Amino acid sequence: MHTIWKGSISFGLVNIPIKLHTATEDKDIKLRTLHKECHSPIKYEKLCPVCEVEVKPEEIVKAYEYSKGKFVVLEEEDLEKLKKENEDRAVEIIDFVKMEQIDPIYFDRTYFMSPSEGGVKAYSLLRKALAETAKVGLAKIIIRSKEQLGVIRVYENTLVMETIHYPDEVRKTDDVPNVPQESNVTEKELDTAIMLIDQLTTEFQPEKYKDDYRTALMELIESKRTGQETVAPATKETVSNVTDLMAALQASIDRTKPQTTAPARKKRTITKVKKEA
Incomplete structure (x- = not known):
């Protein structure tokens, strides 16, 4: 797994040399933009x-x-x-809080944390302490030239860091248009809605949720590929020598010559010769 950051995390006098690895991946299907005329990729x-x-x-x-x-x-x-200067500094956990106190709107990206050489015991200590107290650590870290606020927590026996937005990066709900201030729903409507929620309530099983659009798009692409509905960019003719250049120049001249109307051809007259009796 690719390492995107190396450094150390500390809390109190405990220092943990660690590595960060991206925990998620973008599986969006990347579509290229082509010139409709010749199917060549567009350059920007x-x-x-x-x-x-x-x-x-x-x-x-x-x-x-x-x-x-x-x-x-x-x-x-x-x-x-x-x-x-900032990346070389050890990242210090500045606070410990309850996870439920952080609204999900603050979360940005997730990184797995693995111990570097000599950090296994301290890594295990922090992992166990967080699990026992049901708390998460808050720390600051520089990633890709940006200072991030991070939440360190336990996920399936692995320490992870969730980068979170600063408060001034989260927009105010007061700016959201057309949000009703007062509720005018009836008790019957509310009871019915609660009943529906109760009926649809289940345990969260992430593996049962699929990206239906991505699957359908890949099926469409595969059907076009196997059905030979494919295109390739037109090959660009290159000038290889002087003869080709002269031919291209002459063709350009011929193409731009004014069109002249050819003179009308005279009709041939056929004179019949009388035979002598």
Whole structure:
């Protein structure tokens, strides 16, 4: 499993060298965009609207737009230094809380945590302590140049870290339009709704839920593939030598010549010769 971060987690005087691994994967089916005319994949180029040229990666810098059209340019060296200084720090668990106190809206991504060399015992200690107290640890960590607030908890005998949003990253419910302030449902309607919920209540079994749309899309793609309903991009003719170039230039000239109307051909007259008697 690929390691995306290496460092250490500490609580009190206990230090745990760990590695982070992505716990989930995106299984969305990626569709390419093609030119309808020739079925060639579309290219997206980085263009400068002022210079009207394509910009190469080494010509691009990062900047912060502090006002409309005004930027502060940030050097790559400064960003790397800042990132290194923060990533090298041990991540300290700053608080322990009950999991149910954190609303799911705060959760972002999940990472598995594995112990690095020499960290097995401390890893086991934290795992057992969290399980016994039914609590989770809150810590700060730098991942991909961004400081994240993380929740450390136990999942199937493995420590995981859930990155969570900061409060100012969660939008206010007051901004949601058309939410009714008062309820005008009747007791009978409420009782019926509760009865329906009770009837549909069951144990959560994640394996019984499938992505029906993804399955149907893959079946459609496979049926088109096996039915030979496939396309390939048109091959682009390349100029290989001077003769080809001259031929292309001549063809271009011929194509742009004004069309002239050919003169009408004279009708041939046939004179019959009388035979002498």
